[in-house]
Amino acid sequence: MKNLIVANWKMNPNSQKEAKEIFDAIREGSRGLDVEVIVCPPAVYLYASIFGEGVVSMGAQNVYFEDKGAFTGEISVEMLKDLKVEYIIIGHSERRKYFGETDEIINKKIKKALEAGLKVIFCVGETQEEHDAGKKNEVLEKQIKIGLDGITDLANLNVAYEPVWAIGTGNNCGVEETKESLDFIRTLIGQVRVLYGGSVKSDNSGEYIKEAGANGLLVGGASLIAEEFIKIVKSAE
Numbered sequence: 147m148k149n150l151i152v153a154n155w156k157m158n159p160n161s162q163k164e165a166k167e168i169f170d171a172i173r174e175g176s177r178g179l180d181v182e183v184i185v186c187p188p189a190v191y192l193y194a195s196i197f198g199e200g201v202v203s204m205g206a207q208n209v210y211f212e213d214k215g216a217f218t219g220e221i222s223v224e225m226l227k228d229l230k231v232e233y234i235i236i237g238h239s240e241r242r243k244y245f246g247e248t249d250e251i252i253n254k255k256i257k258k259a260l261e262a263g264l265k266v267i268f269c270v271g272e273t274q275e276e277h278d279a280g281k282k283n284e285v286l287e288k289q290i291k292i293g294l295d296g297i298t299d300l301a302n303l304n305v306a307y308e309p310v311w312a313i314g315t316g317n318n319c320g321v322e323e324t325k326e327s328l329d330f331i332r333t334l335i336g337q338v339r340v341l342y343g344g345s346v347k348s349d350n351s352g353e354y355i356k357e358a359g360a361n362g363l364l365v366g367g368a369s370l371i372a373e374e375f376i377k378i379v380k381s382a383e
């Protein structure tokens with residue numbers, strides 16, 4: 147299975163024009179490479195006329211677990227499928243922290259997405275406080291146990307280990323520690339693709355794939371700079 151490199155643009159950029167420019171550059175730079183590349187823009191840019199066909203797949207940053215109805219501001223799995231979205235990031239630490247997403251809510255979202263045939267990038271990871279208290283494995287175990295409760299078909303599941311203290315801080319997790327966490331996650335779940343995310347740049351990306359054994363990377367800040375992101379994609383070949 148190919149390595150998976152995921153761009154999480156978060157709430158950026160501010161215009162369709164910029165989104166298209168970054169996306170076009172990523173698509174051209176990714177053409178012909180033996181890596182699966184996913185771009186997850188804000189939902190308002192999730193349409194094929196921006197993305198064009200092939201090379202890079204579209205991913206969403208969020209989804210709701212109900213089918214339709216009176217849920218102002220939310221987006222359903224069917225809406226995403228209709229736009230040809232393939233992947234959804236679920237459980238990102240920013241959604242947990244700023245939007246109150248619990249492990250139980252995340253579980254409902256993962257179930258809904260997988261039942262609809264969408265592919266999931268399920269984010270897990272400990273905070274600085276939990277890390278310093280030696281609770282990392284306990285936290286990962288709880289997030290995974292509740293997040294995947296009742297889910298048996300894992301074919302479309304990918305997991306991203308994202309230590310919260312490493313996200314957007316420039317303080318990326320060391321290779322040894324990352325390897326331990328990825329291996330621990332595999333002992334809990336079995337054979338799914340396990341990605342690393344947290345201050346990935348082109349000068350550290352290759353070591354996560356080659357030394358820590360990650361099956362891919364979830365990239366935030368660096369994914370908005372096409373040239374940098376393409377270097378990261380190439381390091382995963």
Ligand code: PEP
Nearest residue numbers: 313314343344345366367
């Ligand atoms: C992320 O948003 O999941 C992330 C890892 O961000 P950054 O690469 O900026 O740390």
